[in-house]
Structures are given as structure tokens and as C-alpha cells.
Amino acid sequence: MSDKINENVILFPKTVEYYQFELTRMLETERYREAIRMLDFLLTCHNQDERIHEEWRALLQWLKTMFPEETLPMAELEDEELSEAELLRQRMADKERDNSGYAERLLDSLQQYPQSVDNLLLALDQLAFLEHPGINQRLTEWVTADERHPLIQYKVLQTLKLRGMTGQLELTKNGETIVVDVEETPSSFEDFPAPISEIIERVQDISQMDQPALAYFAQETWNEFLAYLYGTAQYRQILRQERECVDVWAAAFHFVLLEKVFEDGNKDEILDRYGITNDLMFQWEQAYRVMQSFVAATFSPSPRR
Incomplete structure (x- = not known):
């Protein structure tokens, strides 16, 4: 990955905290390939804390040394x-x-x-x-x-x-x-029905240009949201939704990510970018409440059964 790809991406303290949390989870669950990819990305971004930057660099080097097979392209692994x-x-x-x-x-x-x-x-x-x-x-x-x-x-x-x-x-x-x-039960997140994939694709398309740091981990957070929602009434509602509701859920998810990662987010701007009109505000508020419940349940640091 080029060192200049994300030279305009600035990692604020809350963003760094989120990535540290995600890296810890990846290492604890032995997802070394994902951790290597994330560290490769993070080291191309501007970080206000040079100490954290050096820790990431050292961790990346250690992972590549200890698990060289995780750096191989997937095509090579599939040939095994x-x-x-x-x-x-x-x-x-x-x-x-x-x-x-x-x-x-x-x-x-x-x-x-x-x-x-x-x-x-x-x-x-x-x-x-x-x-x-x-x-x-x-x-x-x-x-x-x-x-x-x-x-x-x-x-x-x-x-x-x-x-x-x-x-x-x-x-x-x-x-x-x-x-x-x-x-x-979907065996992987790629197996979820089409309306699901359309929502995350919409978020990534909107955020990719001016918020690449957000777009990078949107997919993983969305996967966790699907696990949280699977089998519930809200999940069935998404599957039955009309086309415009893709934007409703995408806008709610995008706004919650901004709140969590950057402790910021202009609600009116997000609604405008996704074309959420007054007629859709009730659905948006419902989706937003579901997203908030997901964040509270999933990212709490306390142990859970």
C-alpha cells in the first residue's frame, strides 16, 4: 500500500481509541490477516500521537514476522x-x-x-x-x-x-x-439477502471520498450489527422494506458511526446527503434508535454472558 494513499486522513483521539479497540479484538480472536490489513491502513494516516504510531508499526512488523502466511494474497492461499x-x-x-x-x-x-x-x-x-x-x-x-x-x-x-x-x-x-x-443462518456475511448489502454499499459510496477512515471499518461494524439484529422483527422489516428505506438505514448507520468514531456528525448534512425527506423522518428515527441500542450493547467494555 502506498504511503500517500491516505495522507489527508487525520486520526483524531476518538478514532484512534476505536481502532485500538478493534485491533485488540482481532488479536484476541486470532484474526491476524485482518489486523495486518488494518495496521497497513492506519500507518498511512496522520496520527497526532507519534507514540501510538510507533506501537502500530512495531505490532505490524511482529505480525508479519510471526505469521508470514497471513501476508500472502488470498489467491495464493486458495491454491493450497x-x-x-x-x-x-x-x-x-x-x-x-x-x-x-x-x-x-x-x-x-x-x-x-x-x-x-x-x-x-x-x-x-x-x-x-x-x-x-x-x-x-x-x-x-x-x-x-x-x-x-x-x-x-x-x-x-x-x-x-x-x-x-x-x-x-x-x-x-x-x-x-x-x-x-x-x-x-447465513454462513458468512456475504450470504445475507440483497437489501442488506445495498445498505452498506450505500454508506461506503457516500463516505469513501471525504471520510475514508470511516469507510474502512464500516463493513466490519455493519457485520456486527447484522449479528445483533438477525432473526428479530427489525431484521425482517429491513428485508421487506421499500427501496427508499435503504437510504433510511444507511443514513442512520452513517450518523451513528460519525457519533461513535469522531464524536461528531451533522445530522442535517447526513439526512441531506442520503435524501431523507420529512416523509421518511419517522422511519429514520426508528432506525437510529435501533442503531443506538446496537452500539450500547456491542461496544460496552464490560464482560457479557
Whole structure:
């Protein structure tokens, strides 16, 4: 990446804080390729804190040294004989063989509290590829017994689908009782229906020119929002929406990102850029409230079940 690509992007303290938070989550969940890409981007931006800039540079160098395979182009990785899923399954089989009862300990760890969301996600990533007869039942009982963090609920559904489970589960999510079909859970965020992709594409198109720092992590934050919303009445509402409501949700998401990252944001300017007229203000206010609830639930630093 050229050092001049983002020379006009200035990282304000709140923006830096957000990126630090995201980097920590990526490292804790072993998403090293994403962390390398983010650091490559951050080091091309103006940062008012030179100390942070040097920390990022050192972290990037360490990641590239320790995980050189994560710097390879995806096309090269796809040429490998084993797929990523097969590699993970093989690694988990080795762990279970070398550490008797490893799957049981992972399942038991879900019951520990306080427990960070990232630790739970990491445990679920491993449980998805472990061969153990009791995993599906234990996960089902655990996720339906109490209301879990929305991101964790969604990850459990993905894990169960990956393990071949089918059928319906009844969950409590955001104060709402929902019924979901495990086999219909999107395996990746690229699998969500078209109206979903249109919303994030609209945000990226609008922000790319004058707010590239915002556009960069909009996709990941949107993915987390989808996990938060999946299966709820609001999610079904988005799928049924009219064309103009794409702009309604896009404008609400864009404004919330500005508030969170820059602690700034001109509401009237955002509404104007997305063409939100008075006739659409009620829908916009509804979407904005949902977005605020998402931010409060997802980015709270306190441990969650």
C-alpha cells in the first residue's frame, strides 16, 4: 500500500481509541490477516500521537514476522491443497488428541462468568471443528437457557449450522422472543439477502471520498450489527422494506458511526446527503434508535454472558 494513499486522513483521539479497540479484538480472536490489513491502513494516516504510531508499526512488523502466511494474497492461499476449514478441523483434532477432554473444557468455559465476548467467540470457533458427540446438545441448551449477547447467539447458530444441525431454536434476543431455523443462518456475511448489502454499499459510496477512515471499518461494524439484529422483527422489516428505506438505514448507520468514531456528525448534512425527506423522518428515527441500542450493547467494555 502506498504511503500517500491516505495522507489527508487525520486520526483524531476518538478514532484512534476505536481502532485500538478493534485491533485488540482481532488479536484476541486470532484474526491476524485482518489486523495486518488494518495496521497497513492506519500507518498511512496522520496520527497526532507519534507514540501510538510507533506501537502500530512495531505490532505490524511482529505480525508479519510471526505469521508470514497471513501476508500472502488470498489467491495464493486458495491454491493450497487443504481449505481453511480442513486445516482448522485438523488442528482441533490434534488438540483433542494431545489434550484429552479439550472439547469438554471448552464447553465448560462457556459457563464461566464474567466472560468476554471475544473469548466466547474464540471458544465457539474451535467447537465448530471439534468432533465430539455432545457439542450440539450442550450448545443448544446453553444458548436457549438464558439471553446471551446477540453476537454470541448468532455465532452459536453459525457453529451449529457448520456442524450440520437443522431445526428451529427459540431464543430471547434484545428483549424479544425469536424463532430461527439453524440451517437458514447465513454462513458468512456475504450470504445475507440483497437489501442488506445495498445498505452498506450505500454508506461506503457516500463516505469513501471525504471520510475514508470511516469507510474502512464500516463493513466490519455493519457485520456486527447484522449479528445483533438477525432473526428479530427489525431484521425482517429491513428485508421487506421499500427501496427508499435503504437510504433510511444507511443514513442512520452513517450518523451513528460519525457519533461513535469522531464524536461528531451533522445530522442535517447526513439526512441531506442520503435524501431523507420529512416523509421518511419517522422511519429514520426508528432506525437510529435501533442503531443506538446496537452500539450500547456491542461496544460496552464490560464482560457479557
